[in-house]
Amino acid sequence: xxxxxxxxxxxxxxxxxxxxxxxxxxxxxxxxxxxxxxxxxxxxxxxxxxxxxxxxxxxxxxxxxxxxxxxxxxxxxxxxxxxxxxxxxxxxxxxxxxxxxxxxxxxxxxxxxxxxxxxxxxxxxxxxxxxxxxxxxxxxxxxxxxxxxxxxxxxxxxxxxxxxxxxxxxxxxxxxxxxxxxxxxxxxxxxxxxxxxxxxxxxxxxxxxxxxxxxxxxxxxxxxxxxxxxxxxxxxxxxxxxxxxxxxxxxxxxxxxxxxxxxxxxxxxxxxxxxxxxxxxxxxxxxxxxxxxxxxxxxxxxxxxxxxxxxxxxxxxxxxxxxxxxxxxxxxxxxxxxxxxxxxxxxxxxxxxxxxxxxxxxxxxxxxxxxxxxxxxxxxxxxxxxxxxxxxxxxxxxxxxxxxxxxxxxxxxxxx
Amino acid sequence: xxxxxxxxxxxxxxxxxxxxxxxxxxxxxxxxxxxxxxxxxxxxxxxxxxxxxxxxxxxxxxxxxxxxxxxxxxxxxxxxxxxxxxxxxxxxxxxxxxxxxxxxxxxxxxxxxxxxxxxxxxxxxxxxxxxxxxxxxxxxxxxxxxxxxxxxxxxxxxxxxxxxxxxxxxxxxxxxxxxxxxxxxxxxxxxxxxxxxxxxxxxxxxxxxxxxxxxxxxxxxxxxxxxxxxxxxxxxxxxxxxxxxxxxxxxxxxxxxxxxxxxxxxxxxxxxxxxxxxxxxxxxxxxxxxxxxxxxxxxxxxxxxxxxxxxxxxxx
Numbered sequence: 126x127x128x129x130x131x132x133x134x135x136x137x138x139x140x141x142x143x144x145x146x147x148x149x150x151x152x153x154x155x156x157x158x159x160x161x162x163x164x165x166x167x168x169x170x171x172x173x174x175x176x177x178x179x180x181x182x183x184x185x186x187x188x189x190x191x192x193x194x195x196x197x198x199x200x201x202x203x204x205x206x207x208x209x210x211x212x213x214x215x216x217x218x219x220x221x222x223x224x225x226x227x228x229x230x231x232x233x234x235x236x237x238x239x240x241x242x243x244x245x246x247x248x249x250x251x252x253x254x255x256x257x258x259x260x261x262x263x264x265x266x267x268x269x270x271x272x273x274x275x276x277x278x279x280x281x282x283x284x285x286x287x288x289x290x291x292x293x294x295x296x297x298x299x300x301x302x303x304x305x306x307x308x309x310x311x312x313x314x315x316x317x318x319x320x321x322x323x324x325x326x327x328x329x330x331x332x333x334x335x336x337x338x339x340x341x342x343x344x345x346x347x348x349x350x351x352x353x354x355x356x357x358x359x360x361x362x363x364x365x366x367x368x369x370x371x372x373x374x375x376x377x378x379x380x381x382x383x384x385x386x387x388x389x390x391x392x393x394x395x396x397x398x399x400x401x402x403x404x405x406x407x408x409x410x411x412x413x414x415x416x417x418x419x420x421x422x423x424x425x426x427x428x429x430x431x432x433x434x435x436x437x438x439x440x441x442x443x444x445x446x447x448x449x450x451x452x453x454x455x456x457x458x459x460x461x462x463x464x465x466x467x468x469x470x471x472x473x474x475x476x477x478x479x480x481x482x483x484x485x486x487x488x489x490x491x492x493x494x495x496x497x498x499x500x501x502x503x504x505x506x507x508x509x510x511x512x513x514x515x516x517x518x519x520x521x522x523x524x525x526x527x528x529x530x531x532x533x534x535x536x537x538x539x540x541x
Numbered sequence: 542x543x544x545x546x547x548x549x550x551x552x553x554x555x556x557x558x559x560x561x562x563x564x565x566x567x568x569x570x571x572x573x574x575x576x577x578x579x580x581x582x583x584x585x586x587x588x589x590x591x592x593x594x595x596x597x598x599x600x601x602x603x604x605x606x607x608x609x610x611x612x613x614x615x616x617x618x619x620x621x622x623x624x625x626x627x628x629x630x631x632x633x634x635x636x637x638x639x640x641x642x643x644x645x646x647x648x649x650x651x652x653x654x655x656x657x658x659x660x661x662x663x664x665x666x667x668x669x670x671x672x673x674x675x676x677x678x679x680x681x682x683x684x685x686x687x688x689x690x691x692x693x694x695x696x697x698x699x700x701x702x703x704x705x706x707x708x709x710x711x712x713x714x715x716x717x718x719x720x721x722x723x724x725x726x727x728x729x730x731x732x733x734x735x736x737x738x739x740x741x742x743x744x745x746x747x748x749x750x751x752x753x754x755x756x757x758x759x760x761x762x763x764x765x766x767x768x769x770x771x772x773x774x775x776x777x778x779x780x781x782x783x784x785x786x787x788x789x790x791x792x793x794x795x796x797x798x799x800x801x802x803x804x805x806x807x808x809x810x811x812x813x814x815x816x817x818x819x820x821x822x823x824x825x826x827x828x829x830x831x832x833x834x835x836x837x838x839x840x841x842x843x844x845x846x847x848x849x850x851x852x853x854x855x856x857x
Contacts, residue, residue, distance in 0.1 A: 128646065128647060135635070135643050138639070139632055142675075374630065375626050376630045376631070378630065379624065379630040382594045382626075383619060383647040384620045384647075384649065386616075
C-alpha cells in the first residue's frame with residue numbers, strides 16, 4: 126500500500142507541476158463555467174454572489190409608508206445588493222426595465238399610505254397597490270427585488286409597519302406619551318391588521334418572470350459540474366498518457382526492475398490518476414463555491430460523489446492506457462473520448478433532449494452519472510438519493526480497471 | 542564459493558525476429574568482481590541485462606543472481622540488484638531529492654534510514670548542493686550522475702550498469718568511472734556494459750566480448766589480447782574517403798598483414814609488426830592510386846581483439 130501511495134503521490138505532483146495540464150485541468154473548466162454561466166444568465170441570481178442589482182423607484186406617495194419602503198431599499202443591509210435609482214416618472218421607470226437598464230421598477234402610487242393608515246378621524250382612504258414591474262431577462266435579480274417588496278408589504282398587512290408609523294406619529298404630535306407605547310402599540314397593530322382587506326397591496330407585472338423567479342434554477346448548478354466532469358476526462362487521459370510516457374522514458378522499466386510487482390505499478394499509476402481527479406474536482410468545486418457562491422449541497426454527499434466520479438473516470442483512463450500504444454495516440458483518442466463523453470453525458474446539453482439511443486449511450490459515461498448525482502445534490506438530495514449514481518460510478522471504475530488489466534496481461538504475454 | 546551472477550546458456554528471442562537477440566550466452570561473475578560486456582550497438586548487451594534484471598523472460602536457459610533464479614524468483618533477484626539503465630530514467634519535474642526519495646520507497650526504504658541514504662547518495666555523486674532543484678534544469682552529466690545514485694541508494698550487493706557514459710562530457714564520464722571503481726573497492730559486484738574499449742580496459746577484472754547475441758570471447762584483458770598474438774593495429778586515413786576494394790585485397794595478400802578491412806574512409810590492418818609492415822602498406826596504397834591522409838599505429842588492445850574475432854571494428 127505504501128508503494129501504491131508513493132506512486133500515486135508522485136504522479137499527482139508531476140501533473141500539478143505541468144503548467145499546460147493545469148490550464149486544461151483547472152483554468153479551462155472554470156473559464157467555460159464563467160462563459161456559459163454568463164450566456165445562460167447563471168450569474169443573475171443572489172446565490173451566485175450577485176451585487177448591485179439595478180432598480181428604479183418612483184415614489185408618488187406623500188405618506189410615511191412610501192417613505193418607509195424607499196428607506197428600506199437604501200438600508201445598509203441591502204447596500205451591496207441593490208442599486209436603486211429614484212425617478213418621478215412612472216413611464217420612464219417602465220422604459221428602463223423594457224430596455225434592460227434595470228432588473229425591476231417599483232411604482233409607489235399616490236395615496237398608498239392613506240389607503241392603509243387611518244387619518245386623525247380614523248378614516249382610511251381608497252386602497253392603492255404598489256406596482257412592481259419585473260424584467261424577464263433578469264429573473265433572479267428581479268425576484269430578489271420582488272421578495273424584498275413582498276416582505277415589506279406582508280409586514281404592512283400584518284399591522285407591524287402601520288403600527289410603528291401610527292405610534293411614531295402620535296408620539297411626535299404629543300397625543301401619546303412614550304410610557305404608553307408598550308401598551309398602545311400592540312393594540313393599534315391588532316386594530317390595523319383587523320382593517321386589512323382582501324385587497325393586495327402589491328401588483329406584479331411580467332407574469333412569466335414572476336412565476337419562474339421564486340423557483341428559479343441556477344444554471345451554474347448544472348454548468349459547473351458538467352464542465353468539471355468534462356475536464357475530468359482530460360485528466361484521466363493525462364494519467365493514461367503518463368503510463369505510456371513512463372514506458373517511453375524508461376522509468377516504467379526502472380520501476381519494474383525494482384522489487385515492485387506489476388500490479389503495484391499499474392495500481393499505483395491508476396491510483397495517481399484517481400487522486401489527481403479527486404484533487405481536480407475538489408479544487409473546481411471549492412473555486413466555484415468561493416467565487417460564484419454556488420451551493421453544491423451536503424458536504425458528505427459531495428465527497429462521496431467526487432470519489433465515485435473520479436473512480437468511474439479512472440476506469441476509462443485505464444482502458445485508454447491499455448488500448449493505446451503511444452502518448453500521442455492517447456492525446457488524440459483521449460481528446461475524442463473526452464468530447465464524445467461530454468456530448469453524450471450531458472456536459473453540453475441535457476441528455477433528456479436527445480433521442481433514445483443517445484440517452485442509452487449516455488449511461489456508459491461517467492459524465493452522465495456524475496451529473497445526475499451533482500444536480501440531485503444541488504437540488505437538496507441526500508446521500509441516499511445519490512446511492513444509484515455512486516454505485517454505478519464505482520462499478521464502472523472497477524469493471525473497466527479489470528478489463529484494462531486483462532488487456533495489459535495479454536499485451537505483456539505477446540511482448541514476451 | 543558460488544558466483545554472484547551465473548548465466549547458463551541464455552537465449553532470448555523476440556517474437557517475429559529472424560535471430561535471437563541473445564544466443565546461448567553463459568558466464569559467471571564472482572562476488573566483488575567488475576565484469577564488462579563489451580560489444581557494438583545491437584550486440585545483445587542490453588537484452589542480456591534486461592533478462593538478468595527480470596524485465597524480460599528468457600526464451601530458454603536461466604540466470605541466477607545471488608542464488609535466485611530470474612525464472613522462478615524474480616523478486617529475490619530484484620531485491621539484490623541496483624540497476625542503472627542506459628537512458629536516464631528519472632522524473633524530470635521532480636527535484637533530485639524527490640526522485641531519490643521516491644525510488645528509495647520503491648526499494649522498501651523509509652523514515653530516517655531513507656533520509657540518510659538520500660543524503661549519502663547525493664554526496665556520492667556530488668549533487669547535494671543542487672538537491673532541491675528540479676532535474677529538468679540539470680545538465681546531461683548531472684542527470685547521468687543522479688541516474689547512478691538512484692541505482693545505488695538501497696546499497697545493493699550487485700549493480701548493473703548499462704552504458705552509463707554514453708553521450709556525456711569527459712568530466713562527468715571520469716566521475717562515473719571513478720564512482721564504479723570506488724563501489725567495487727567497497728565490495729560491490731558490478732556488471733558493466735559498454736562499447737568503449739577504454740572503459741572496459743580500465744574498469745574490468747574480466748571482459749566478455751559479445752557480438753550478434755553470442756559471447757565470442759571471455760577473459761582478463763591479458764588473456765584477450767593474447768588472442769590476437771600481440772599484433773599491432775595500423776589505421777590508414779584515406780584522402781577522399783573512398784577505399785577501393787582492390788586495395789583491401791592487395792593488402793590482405795601482403796606477407797606482414799594478418800587482416801585488412803575498410804571502414805568509414807579508413808583502412809584497418811592487423812599486423813605482427815607495424816614498423817616492418819608499414820612500408821609495404823604505403824607502397825600498395827600508392828600502387829592503387831590511393832593518397833594517404835594519415836597513419837595511426839596502436840599496440841594490442843580490445844579493439845584489436847574485436848577486429849581479430851569479427852573482422853569488424855568495435856565502433857560499427
